[in-house]
Amino acid sequence: MELKKEPHKSVFRRINAWLHLWLGLVSGIIVFIVSITGAIYTFQQEIKDATERWRFVDARPQPFAPPSALLVEAQRQFPDKKPTGITYAPADQAAAVGFQSNVGGKRSFSVVFLNPYDAGLIRKQTTGEQFDFFRFIIDGHRALWLPYKIGRPVVGVAVLIFVVLLITGLVLWWPKKWKRKHTRQAFRIKVNARPKRLNYDLHNVLGFYSMLIGLVLAITGLVWSFEWVEKGVYWISAGGHPKAERAEPQSDTTRKPMVPEAAVTNLDRAWQAVMTTIGTVKGGMYLSPDGKATDPIEVVVYNEYGNFYNRNEYLFDRYTLQPLRMPGDRFSEAALADQVLMLNYDIHVGAALGLPGKILVFLASLICASLPITGFIVWWNKGRKMKP
Numbered sequence: 001m002e003l004k005k006e007p008h009k010s011v012f013r014r015i016n017a018w019l020h021l022w023l024g025l026v027s028g029i030i031v032f033i034v035s036i037t038g039a040i041y042t043f044q045q046e047i048k049d050a051t052e053r054w055r056f057v058d059a060r061p062q063p064f065a066p067p068s069a070l071l072v073e074a075q076r077q078f079p080d081k082k083p084t085g086i087t088y089a090p091a092d093q094a095a096a097v098g099f100q101s102n103v104g105g106k107r108s109f110s111v112v113f114l115n116p117y118d119a120g121l122i123r124k125q126t127t128g129e130q131f132d133f134f135r136f137i138i139d140g141h142r143a144l145w146l147p148y149k150i151g152r153p154v155v156g157v158a159v160l161i162f163v164v165l166l167i168t169g170l171v172l173w174w175p176k177k178w179k180r181k182h183t184r185q186a187f188r189i190k191v192n193a194r195p196k197r198l199n200y201d202l203h204n205v206l207g208f209y210s211m212l213i214g215l216v217l218a219i220t221g222l223v224w225s226f227e228w229v230e231k232g233v234y235w236i237s238a239g240g241h242p243k244a245e246r247a248e249p250q251s252d253t254t255r256k257p258m259v260p261e262a263a264v265t266n267l268d269r270a271w272q273a274v275m276t277t278i279g280t281v282k283g284g285m286y287l288s289p290d291g292k293a294t295d296p297i298e299v300v301v302y303n304e305y306g307n308f309y310n311r312n313e314y315l316f317d318r319y320t321l322q323p324l325r326m327p328g329d330r331f332s333e334a335a336l337a338d339q340v341l342m343l344n345y346d347i348h349v350g351a352a353l354g355l356p357g358k359i360l361v362f363l364a365s366l367i368c369a370s371l372p373i374t375g376f377i378v379w380w381n382k383g384r385k386m387k388p
Helices: 011-041 044-051 067-077 133-143 148-173 180-187 195-225 227-237 262-278 336-342 344-349 351-380
Strands: 085-088 095-103 106-114 121-126 284-287 297-302 311-316
Touching: 011 133, 011 148, 011 351, 044 133, 067 085, 067 095, 067 106, 067 121, 067 262, 133 148, 148 195, 180 195, 195 227, 195 344, 195 351, 227 336, 262 284, 262 297, 262 311, 336 344, 344 351
Parallel strands: none
Antiparallel strands: 085 095, 085 284, 095 106, 106 121, 284 297, 297 311
């Protein structure tokens, strides 16, 4: 396709405009879905806390029930499933045991919510049996409601295109002259203009104001889509040093006990050792009841409610309960590049800056969702003279 020559436009600007137009048309619907679902998901924790009051319990002046007690009750609810995760929340919220499986490429997830003090059943859920609004939203955000093997690469490529659109959009936005008349058009929306002009300003001006946050959201999303992006972010953060493979310490299998049930007891003991160290669960805690023979027992402690980056990982030999360490197992002690990757999710959803950060991400996501629509209208009206 030939680039249409326009007076007073360089070849670079014509190529830039052509890329912005056609890449936008190709990826527009996907960018809209990913952006609008991202905006909705931003406040999912706050919405669930307000609407799912059954997840809350009366705090008691007594210790939590150990992991083994939670597992016994959860296994009674799903005797044919294998537990894959245990979660403790702060003192006034339910604990949970999760059962995740992947059969024939189809993911299934069940969860049992329990009273953390006496392991009493509160509720059980299974994917597909009850409609989970936020599961529906996140499936659209990550994979367009397609099978994940198909949808995730499609989303990844569309977000990569969106990064190019942000850059080419900046070039198109850039004022030809930095005089008062031109800068006013670049930074202000003329709300009393005719529809065509107003739509153009909504695309051009709002696109500029949301560009930086949109770029951060896109890159943090691409970290999960492409390994080379993750390695690139690490490389830049580490000052040119490559990301090393995660070298998790291993359990000493020569000390493996003859009685398999001892593994559950050791899980309780590891959990109790961590509880003795931290005193109370402030943000949350996660344990995996299963693992390979060489895997250590891992207890992840989240230090603040509502974010995931500020965490400590406690590792124990699953047979001797000897404490184990590895690089990056404490956020406060991790290298800068490791901290950047640990922050990735919380930056992506805005939680790293608390409520103000979530509001910024929400508004920026709404604007990003609007850009394919206003951009399409600009293209549709192309050739029609915009009146001021």
